[in-house]
Amino acid sequence: MAALLRRDGGAHAVLFYGAEGAGKATLARELARGWLCKTPVDGLGCRECGICRSVDAARAVDLVWVVPQGASRLIHLSAIVATNDSESVPVTELFRTMPLMARHKVVVIEDADRMNAAAYNALLKTLEEPGPHGRLILTTSAISRIPATIRSRCLTIQCSLPDFDADVTDAERACSEGAVGVVDRIRKAPEVYASIHGLVDRLANAPRSQALALGAEFSDLAEALQKPLGLVARAADTEALRALAACVVEHPAYGPEAAQAVAETHRIVQGNGNMAIQCDALFVALMSARAGR
Numbered sequence: 036m037a038a039l040l041r042r043d044g045g046a047h048a049v050l051f052y053g054a055e056g057a058g059k060a061t062l063a064r065e066l067a068r069g070w071l072c073k074t075p076v077d078g079l080g081c082r083e084c085g086i087c088r089s090v091d092a093a094r095a096v097d098l099v100w101v102v103p104q105g106a107s108r109l110i111h112l113s114a115i116v117a118t119n120d121s122e123s124v125p126v127t128e129l130f131r132t133m134p135l136m137a138r139h140k141v142v143v144i145e146d147a148d149r150m151n152a153a154a155y156n157a158l159l160k161t162l163e164e165p166g167p168h169g170r171l172i173l174t175t176s177a178i179s180r181i182p183a184t185i186r187s188r189c190l191t192i193q194c195s196l197p198d199f200d201a202d203v204t205d206a207e208r209a210c211s212e213g214a215v216g217v218v219d220r221i222r223k224a225p226e227v228y229a230s231i232h233g234l235v236d237r238l239a240n241a242p243r244s245q246a247l248a249l250g251a252e253f254s255d256l257a258e259a260l261q262k263p264l265g266l267v268a269r270a271a272d273t274e275a276l277r278a279l280a281a282c283v284v285e286h287p288a289y290g291p292e293a294a295q296a297v298a299e300t301h302r303i304v305q306g307n308g309n310m311a312i313q314c315d316a317l318f319v320a321l322m323s324a325r326a327g328r
Contacts, residue, residue, distance in 0.1 A: 046190035053194030239288035250318035
């Protein structure tokens with residue numbers, strides 16, 4: 036971290052990725068503090084000045100922390116650019132002026148994979164040219180759902196977790212994307228997640244004629260997540276797609292196009308696309324993305 040902060044002309048946008056509980060938010064806060072502090076020590080925030088203390092108290096005027104909002108846990112366009120729905124300072128508006136107190140203005144976008152398509156597109160220009168005083172930090176537990184256009188504009192840094200306990204099942208390991216902290220959530224609906232994991236195995240060898248039937252089965256599994264996880268329909272749909280993507284990525288039967296197809300469906304559903312229709316198209320695409328078929 037200190038080396039990153041000391042680099043002259045270093046990255047102006049950093050993406051921390053890794054499993055839930057890997058410390059991404061903590062690293063984001065440390066990096067933000069280092070970029071904000073006017074009297075850094077060995078590149079890191081001094082932790083003693085008013086600016087550093089304001090970061091800990093969530094009162095730093097030159098820092099905006101963007102998080103998913105609402106029951107659907109999405110980051111909308113209004114968080115990136117000014118719209119009639121903007122409730123706080125959007126990213127582009129923050130960067131229009133020089134820092135008030137700190138060395139830089141810093142935006143942290145937590146769970147950046149929760150941005151909808153409009154928000155991603157609006158962020159691209161800022162990632163390219165945030166201005167000499169602008170710095171951005173993104174975090175995600177699902178790097179596969181961050182568009183390549185976003186990743187290519189960031190310095191990406193992986194955050195690791197300790198190994199799983201021995202009692203974790205194959206389905207839990209796959210559906211959690213390697214995140215120990217997600218297993219507890221999966222265990223609230225173990226049969227559903229096990230069925231998603233099994234569906235990916237069945238799909239690997241199923242004839243193309245079964246694509247629509249398997250897509251409908253997956254849509255039903257997504258609906259079955261609502262009650263045990265306490266999610267609204269769209270949030271349950273996107274969680275099911277997250278688990279599906281995780282299982283597809285680790286399965287040897289699928290080529291790289293498969294994960295991209297799930298990621299695209301995830302973005303469309305986040306943007307209020309019809310889940311049943313999207314699942315039909317997705318499972319046809321997954322059939323085509325099977326390696327060697």
